[in-house]
Amino acid sequence: xxxxxxxxxxxxxxxxxxxxxxxxxxxxxxxxxxxxxxxxxxxxxxxxxxxxxxxxxxxxxxxxxxxxxxxxxxxxxxxxxxxxxxxxxxxxxxxxxxxxxxxxxxxxxxxxxxxxxxxxxxxxxxxxxxxxxxxxxxxxxxxxxxxxxxxxxxxxxxxxxxxxxxxxxxxxxxxxxxxxxxxxxxxxxxxxxxxxxxxxxxxxxxxxxxxxxxxxxxxxxxxxxxxxxxxxxxxxxxxxxxxxxxxxxxxxxxxxxxxxxxxx
Amino acid sequence: xxxxxxxxxxxxxxxxxxxxxxxxxxxxxxxxxxxxxxxxxxxxxxxxxxxxxxxxxxxxxxxxxxxxxxxxxxxxxxxxxxxxxxxxxxxxxxxxxxxxxxxxxxxxxxxxxxxxxxxxxxxxxxxxxxxxxxxxxxxxxxxxxxxxxxxxxxxxxxxxxxxxxxxxxxxxxxxxxxxxxxxxxxxxxxxxxxxxxxxxxxxxxxxxxxxxxxxxxxxxxxxxxxxxxxxxxxxxxxxxxxxxxxxxxxxxxxxxxxxxxxxxxxxxxxxxxxxxxxxxxxxxxxxxxxxxxxxxxxxxxxxxxxxxxxxxxxxxxxxxxxxxxxxxxxxxxxxxxxxx
Numbered sequence: 001x002x003x004x005x006x007x008x009x010x011x012x013x014x015x016x017x018x019x020x021x022x023x024x025x026x027x028x029x030x031x032x033x034x035x036x037x038x039x040x041x042x043x044x045x046x047x048x049x050x051x052x053x054x055x056x057x058x059x060x061x062x063x064x065x066x067x068x069x070x071x072x073x074x075x076x077x078x079x080x081x082x083x084x085x086x087x088x089x090x091x092x093x094x095x096x097x098x099x100x101x102x103x104x105x106x107x108x109x110x111x112x113x114x115x116x117x118x119x120x121x122x123x124x125x126x127x128x129x130x131x132x133x134x135x136x137x138x139x140x141x142x143x144x145x146x147x148x149x150x151x152x153x154x155x156x157x158x159x160x161x162x163x164x165x166x167x168x169x170x171x172x173x174x175x176x177x178x179x180x181x182x183x184x185x186x187x188x189x190x191x192x193x194x195x196x197x198x199x200x201x202x203x204x205x206x207x208x209x210x211x212x213x214x215x216x217x218x219x220x221x222x223x224x225x226x227x228x229x230x231x232x233x234x235x236x237x238x239x240x241x242x243x244x245x246x247x248x249x250x251x252x253x254x255x256x257x258x259x260x261x262x263x264x
Numbered sequence: 265x266x267x268x269x270x271x272x273x274x275x276x277x278x279x280x281x282x283x284x285x286x287x288x289x290x291x292x293x294x295x296x297x298x299x300x301x302x303x304x305x306x307x308x309x310x311x312x313x314x315x316x317x318x319x320x321x322x323x324x325x326x327x328x329x330x331x332x333x334x335x336x337x338x339x340x341x342x343x344x345x346x347x348x349x350x351x352x353x354x355x356x357x358x359x360x361x362x363x364x365x366x367x368x369x370x371x372x373x374x375x376x377x378x379x380x381x382x383x384x385x386x387x388x389x390x391x392x393x394x395x396x397x398x399x400x401x402x403x404x405x406x407x408x409x410x411x412x413x414x415x416x417x418x419x420x421x422x423x424x425x426x427x428x429x430x431x432x433x434x435x436x437x438x439x440x441x442x443x444x445x446x447x448x449x450x451x452x453x454x455x456x457x458x459x460x461x462x463x464x465x466x467x468x469x470x471x472x473x474x475x476x477x478x479x480x481x482x483x484x485x486x487x488x489x490x491x492x493x494x495x496x497x498x499x500x501x502x503x504x505x506x507x508x509x510x511x512x513x514x515x516x517x518x519x520x521x522x523x524x525x526x527x528x529x530x531x532x533x534x535x536x537x538x539x540x541x542x543x544x545x546x547x548x549x550x551x552x553x554x555x556x557x558x559x560x561x562x563x564x565x566x567x568x569x570x571x572x573x574x575x576x577x578x579x580x581x582x583x584x585x586x587x588x589x590x591x592x593x594x595x596x597x598x599x600x601x602x603x604x
Contacts, residue, residue: 013388021376100337101372106360107389260353261339262278 007111014115015082022120032121040073040128058197064227065196067136071152071226072195072219073129075159080122083164085114086171090180103260110168110252142226152226158237159218163191165244166213172252175259187213194220214240265349266310267441267473268334273343275304275329303329305497306343313440314471316463318484318505321494322586327477330494331443334475335365348440361390364439366430368446373418379429380414383436390437397436404432407462424455431459435466441473448480460486481578491578493585500585505578512585513576514551520544520562521570529565534558542569 022029047069051062060068093099093113102112133152137144170187174180190208194215198206210216217237225234281297282288304326311317321327332338333345336352336359345352352359373382387397405411408428413421421429427447434442444463448456464487466472476488484491484505491508493501501508523542534548544566548558555573562568 010388013385017374017377017381017385020381021374024376098370100332100367101370103337103356104335104360104363104365104372105389106357108357257339260337 007108010107011111011115014112015117018116018118019120022118029120033124036121036124037128040125044069044132058199060197063136063139064223066132067140067226068197068219068223069195070129070132070136071156071223072191073125074133074152074156075129075163075218076191077122077124077126077129078156078160079163079167080119080125081117082160083114083167084117084119084122086164086167087181087184088116089113089171090174090178094174095178109256110249114164114168137226140227148226152222155222155225155234155237158241159222161241162214162218162237162244163188165241165248166215168245168248168252172255175255191215191218194218214244217241267313267348268309268311268475269344269346270307270309270330270334271344273304273307273330273333273345274302274341275326275333275338276341277301277303303497304333307494307497307499309492309499309502311473311475313473314467315490316467316474316488317476318488318491319475319477319494320481320484320491320582325494326497327494328445331365331445331475331477335359335363335443361437362440363443364434364437364441365443366434366445366447368449369423371418371426371430372433373426373429375418378415378417379410379421382418382429382433383414386433386436392437396438400436400438401432404435404462407465408432408458424451427451427455428458431462435472438470439472441475444474444476444478446478447476448478448483456480456483457486463487481582485578493582495586509576509578509581513578513581515547515549515576516555516573517545517547517576517580518555518558518571518573520546520568520572522562522566522568525566527565529562531558531561534561 044066047062047065050057051065055061057065089099093102099109102109105112134144137148142148167184167188170184171180173183177183190213193201193205193209198209198216198220201209217240221230221233221237224230225232277300278298279301280292281299283291283297307326307330319327319330329338333340334347334352336354336356339353347359348362350359350362373379374385383401386392392400405414408431410428410432413425413429416425418426418429431447434444442463448459451459460483463474463476467474474487476483478484488505490503491501491505492499493508517537521542522544525541529536529539529544531546533553534546536544536546538545544562546558548555559568559571
């Protein structure tokens with residue numbers, strides 16, 4: 001336990017130092033945040049268009065869908081910033097040989113890597129998500145209590161951890177290809193399935209996003225709980241996160257050992 | 265017990281055999297043909313605490329591969345490496361706490377930030393106690409002249425300034441062993457001297473074991489007491505630096521300024537390395553002749569105006585070894601090992 005706490009504090013130190021590096025480039029930072037906001041606003045406009053043609057999707061009305069969208073954005077905002085470093089392993093560290101530098105630190109390489117995040121612009125997703133969530137909760141006449149906000153933030157962090165673990169698993173491809181960022185990205189993008197109620201999909205996709213790559217636990221099940229549709233399954237998501245991370249780290253270490261024995 | 269123990273170390277790489285032409289490259293894409301390449305071939309040595317060892321050899325001799333195995337970055341194909349009682353590739357993170365490393369021009373500092381920020385994070389990573397950190401920082405700042413650099417962004421430093429900070433960062437946690445791979449590459453002579461002096465000072469004070477690989481043999485000449493010479497993945501010499509020079513460098517190189525060369529110069533016990541209108545460069549051994557005899561001989565062919573002599577340096581000797589002049593080096597390997 002002590003080790004876990006030490007590692008988390010180390011991770012935060014890495015995050016802090018890379019945040020300092022980002023903030024030096026003030027203009028880059030501001031431009032990045034605005035472009036990210038625009039991207040998300042375009043998706044929102046698209047939803048408006050959809051709902052001009054239909055009353056509900058799989059029984060979910062416009063506000064409920066927007067709440068789901070908001071909750072998703074909060075998790076995506078957190079994971080986008082906190083686990084962005086994983087995309088760099090192949091194209092940046094391994095290709096340039098900088099990976100050796102990370103392996104020489106007295107710290108697990110994953111901590112150095114995910115601590116070195118450049119995607120501060122994800123804060124745009126986080127803020128947009130939070131605002132949208134609160135507005136929709138009010139519109140749906142769900143009382144916005146401090147407890148609910150804490151619950152939403154907690155399960156959003158858990159959701160971000162689930163995304164982080166899935167990305168970590170696919171980052172293993174870095175040991176074979178420099179283009180691992182594309183591998184991670186293509187699986188990561190499946191989270192968009194859960195921006196809509198999963199009941200609209202066929203059996204295959206449902207199994208995929210609840211069991212194989214459990215993105216449904218990121219925002220869909222939590223939103224069900226906030227809407228009072230299914231209040232129990234949400235408590236499974238911390239378990240899912242812990243199990244996924246355990247598997248991810250084990251697999252990652254195995255792949256690293258294999259990589260070190262073949263040479264580079 | 266030795267701090268570094270290397271036994272029968274072998275590293276073999278599988279490399280893809282390149283075929284000619286674009287079609288060949290496509291063939292490789294579908295069905296690659298591998299061929300084996302042995303980078304390190306049955307290497308043995310042991311290093312005691314506090315030794316300053318020069319690990320030298322030509323490009324591709326297997327130096328970096330060995331260092332990578334010592335640091336646990338690579339897993340040996342066969343053989344054993346024990347560093348400070350640990351097998352580095354099995355307990356890499358544990359081993360990392362005891363070591364420091366500089367690899368050429370790759371920086372471990374955070375590029376966009378002031379140097380001191382990197383030092384603070386290193387302090388946290390290695391759990392350096394506050395007072396140790398302060399003491400070391402103060403001392404290194406003095407020795408390497410860092411005062412003005414600590415608050416500057418790394419990207420704004422010159423190569424020499426960066427390397428001085430890099431060296432300080434490497435020694436900050438009082439590592440027991442430091443691997444320096446080309447630490448002085450591209451630096452001017454003053455920075456080189458500063459870094460060499462720093463390494464020697466820290467070694468004297470803290471008994472830090474240092475393994476230095478470099479192509480600048482002045483580094484070795486200045487810093488190391490012992491050299492391990494590698495050729496095609498095998499050790500061809502391991503022993504004291506002075507003994508190496510005494511054994512293979514028992515000759516003198518003399519440069520003479522001459523005029524009025526009358527004839528083709530032929531000398532009995534000296535070899536002519538270079539000759540033009542008024543300059544003559546010769547090499548001879550003290551065992552075979554003396555400078556007086558040689559001057560006597562030369563003066564038959566021309567007038568000697570000036571003479572400049574120097575003892576053989578490591579660089580001269582190594583050049584000869586690479587050229588294959590001393591074919592007996594390998595045979596002496598065993599005896600030199602016994603000497604240490």
